[in-house]
Amino acid sequence: MRDSDDYFNPRFEAQKIAFAPVVFHVALSLRNLGVLDALRKSRKLGLSIPQLKRQLQISEYGLSVLLELALLTGIVEQKEDAHFILTETGKYIELDPLTKVNFDFINDICYKGLAHLEESILKSKPEGLKELGHWETIYQGLSEMNQQAQKSWLAFDHYYSTDSSPELLQFLFSSAPKTLVDIGGNDGRFALNCCKHNPEVQITIVDLPGQIQMAKSRIEGSPYDSRIEYISMDILKENKPLPKADAVWMSQFLDCFSESEVRDILKYVGRQIDLNTNVYIIETLWDQQEHPASSFSVAATSVYFTTMANGNSKMFSAKKLRALINESGLQIIDEVFPIGMSHTLFHCKVKPV
Amino acid sequence: MRDSDDYFNPRFEAQKIAFAPVVFHVALSLRNLGVLDALRKSRKLGLSIPQLKRQLQISEYGLSVLLELALLTGIVEQKEDAHFILTETGKYIELDPLTKVNFDFINDICYKGLAHLEESILKSKPEGLKELGHWETIYQGLSEMNQQAQKSWLAFDHYYSTDSSPELLQFLFSSAPKTLVDIGGNDGRFALNCCKHNPEVQITIVDLPGQIQMAKSRIEGSPYDSRIEYISMDILKENKPLPKADAVWMSQFLDCFSESEVRDILKYVGRQIDLNTNVYIIETLWDQQEHPASSFSVAATSVYFTTMANGNSKMFSAKKLRALINESGLQIIDEVFPIGMSHTLFHCKVKPV
Known part of the structure; x- marks a missing residue:
């Protein structure tokens, strides 16, 4: 048939x-x-x-x-x-572990909430999130949601994460940075991996108070405690000064923000660094993938951001992210693809004024 | 790409x-x-x-x-x-109207309930139905469910229905029946169409009390009132005698029952008719379709029966329905496909003992 x-x-x-x-x-x-x-x-x-x-x-x-x-x-x-x-x-x-992770993520996190997609688009709010609990964004709800959902969210996040990628660590340390600011450093896993990889690097993790809390509880008591500092802030609401650093790292961070928020964040970073600072931006771009199956999965993940996560962010196209970087006073020195798990890395510096 | x-x-x-x-x-x-x-x-x-x-x-x-x-x-x-x-x-x-009907049916009737598929299979009960309301089967809930769901259910039912098919009416009346029993006659639409098509035929509608109520309110006061009788019963629980008739009609009726229930129903019909009675069984068979898209839609509809409708019925394969008919004391005289909207019609008689 x-x-x-x-x-x-x-x-x-x-x-x-x-x-x-x-x-x-x-x-x-x-x-x-x-x-x-x-x-x-x-x-x-x-x-x-x-x-x-x-x-x-x-x-x-x-x-x-x-x-x-x-x-x-x-x-x-x-x-x-x-x-x-x-x-x-x-x-x-x-x-296939990736297929399993995708299935569970859609079933446990997104299935019910997806029914609110239309509403989410019209209101620019993640209207599906109420199916899991009453929070403004999913990041605030992570520690409170039911265990099955939490497990599926973390598995999905972990699978697509760059935090343990040897390839990315090598790339970062090829320029031998002594100081690093990890913006959106989340639970500190990447900072710890950096410390393990390189005996000298000093790191500052920047993230929301809840994430900083998680990072501290992971790092304090570890042998790397003294090499890691923290800046706890909502980057959309306050712009605390960043320490002078050889490198700024933003991996899978900008995709959590709307275009105008991305511009604000990048301009703020530009004001905080000097001409020698290397800025690394790592994202999965929906139109820059090796397999159509990956493009599809990345674009489908945008819909999760719309209905469940925050209602205003998405996975970028290559063209769009390049434009956002350029419009914000940074210049792209190098673009590497593929790196990590089908990620694209933008190596940037601030434009001389 | x-x-x-x-x-x-x-x-x-x-x-x-x-x-x-x-x-x-x-x-x-x-x-x-x-x-x-x-x-x-x-x-x-x-x-x-x-x-x-x-x-x-x-x-x-x-x-x-x-x-x-x-x-x-x-x-x-x-x-x-x-x-x-x-x-x-x-x-x-x-x-495409059919595609629209399918979309709305899945969205308004099935979407939430589908999450209970596994449970429905393990318990042989339509565990998804509670997402629409608290009834034993969906047929009991039809008049009580929310309006959007009701509208989508009726549109789906109507689209796949044989009740207004000129082709099927012509086929039925080619043998000039004077008396007809319509088992699962539902809201009486087919009975009315028969009366309009043929000036003489006398019809008995057999169905559940709720359906008979709907049929009566549709038929009473119409010019065909005097030619239509009713038998109100749950065919699984009582076997009231059927009037002697030239033809027995069961269209999209058997797919609402489990295999053993189908055998019981057909044996009961066999006991009620004589060697001359024509029995017509009309179904959409998932493996007897002109397009793979139709096979797919029919097989997907089985899952609706499992999670939402009754938890134990499905669309038949050609082989299975032929076997059920033969095992129940009837013989197939003729099999017509396609007729109506991709239906198969089995023309049967009772086997001489």
């Missing part, structure tokens, strides 16, 4: 989108109920519905409902003998 | 499913906010984001978030001049 031409036609594509939430939950149920795992282990032999029933104690009815749709969406295939086997897509859903 | 090979690869397919609820709401928002309509009217010229902003009073930020994901999922394309135009898929989402 299915050939590639027929599978990819406009009428079918439109129905796939109309029934997309159904396919999402069918795939998730097949994963969570252990059906994908059982099929994977059966390899090329596959399993029939009665065999799956015996093995997993799930009704033939339930298995049929799930597997028929899975068949029509390319998650499983059916052999001549009616045994089901996993397709390559099915294997990704069952085995 | 996008060519068909890259667009259709396992890694991307898996991410499309992981982020499927995001794509669903992006498409719906683009439709509801009037973006698709504006793009359609701009035809090949297309519209830029600033133009759309002026025309629709939606922020550039919101438009970018929506259109970037729409671009990566083939709902829109972007021209050299950065103007967006609708793709064929986008046109289906904006213009």
Whole structure:
């Protein structure tokens, strides 16, 4: 019934989108109920519905409902003998850690809130966030939300994070900075990794009070305690002076702000540094990715910012971020892609006046 | 960035499913906010984001978030001049009535409840239904649910209904029945259409008390009142005698029951008829469709039965329904496909003992 031409036609594509939430939950149920795992282990032999029933104690009815749709969406295939086997897509859903992280993030953090997308756009507020709790932004709610949601959020954040990337650490320390300001330093993980990587560097973490609290509790008592300082502030509301530093690091920080906020932040940074300071801006750009699957995932993450996180930020395009940097008194010395996990690094300096 | 090979690869397919609820709401928002309509009217010229902003009073930020994901999922394309135009898929989402009905049905009836799919399968109960109200099955809740949900349910039901199909009426009356029993006759629409089509036929509608009530209020006072009788019963709990009839009609009725219930219903019908009675069973079979898009939509509808409707019924495969009919003492005289809107009609008689 299915050939590639027929599978990819406009009428079918439109129905796939109309029934997309159904396919999402069918795939998730097949994963969570252990059906994908059982099929994977059966390899090329596959399993029939009665065999799956015996093995997993799930009704033939339930298995049929799930597997028929899975068949029509390319998650499983059916052999001549009616045994089901996993397709390559099915294997990704069952085995690929990134796919798992994405599924759980959408299910536990975004699913209910996404229903408020239209409203979020019209009001420029993350109207979906109330489905998780009553906070202004998701960052304020992180420590209070239910455990499952918190776990899925952290797994997602961690997966896309640059905090432990050897490649980025090497890049940063190739210019041998002695002092570093990590703006949006979050829970201090990157600062700690810098200290481990380099025996001398002195770091100042800048972030919101809650994040600074987390960073302190992670760092205090560690051997690196004396090399790390903190500036606790809401960068949109106060512009405390930054210490003189060889490098300023902003990784996956600017994507949490609107365009005009980004300009304000970069101008503030520009005023705080001298002509020798290296500024590093690291982002995942939706239109600068190696695979269309990555572009898609990055662009889909923007919708999370809209409905759940803050209502006004998104993942940048390469062109847009370059323009924002240039409009804010900085100049791009070098642009490196790919680095980390499909990130782009902008090496900048302040423009001479 | 996008060519068909890259667009259709396992890694991307898996991410499309992981982020499927995001794509669903992006498409719906683009439709509801009037973006698709504006793009359609701009035809090949297309519209830029600033133009759309002026025309629709939606922020550039919101438009970018929506259109970037729409671009990566083939709902829109972007021209050299950065103007967006609708793709064929986008046109289906904006213009095709069936696609609209499917979208609204998933959004207003199924979206929240789908999160209870796993639970529904494990308990054989429509655990998602509580998101709409507290009833045992959705049929009991139809008149009480919120208006938007009711409207979307009825539009979906009506679209897939055979009640007004000239083709099916002609088929039924080609054997000139004088008496007809319409089991699962619902609100009486089909009975009325039969009376209009044929000046003589006498009809008995069999359904649940609530449905009979609706049918009566539709029929009483019409010119066909005297030709229509009613049997009010829950066919799973009582087996009242049926009047002798030339034909028994069961259209989209059996898909509301589990396999063992279907066997019981068909055996009961078999006991009530004689060797000359024509039994017509009409269903949409998920594996007997002209387009893969239709197979997909039918199979996705099964998941609605699981989580929202009753927790134990589904759309049949051709093989399964043939087997159920044969196991229940009926024989298939003829099988007609396609008829109506991609339906299959089984013309049956009782097997001579």
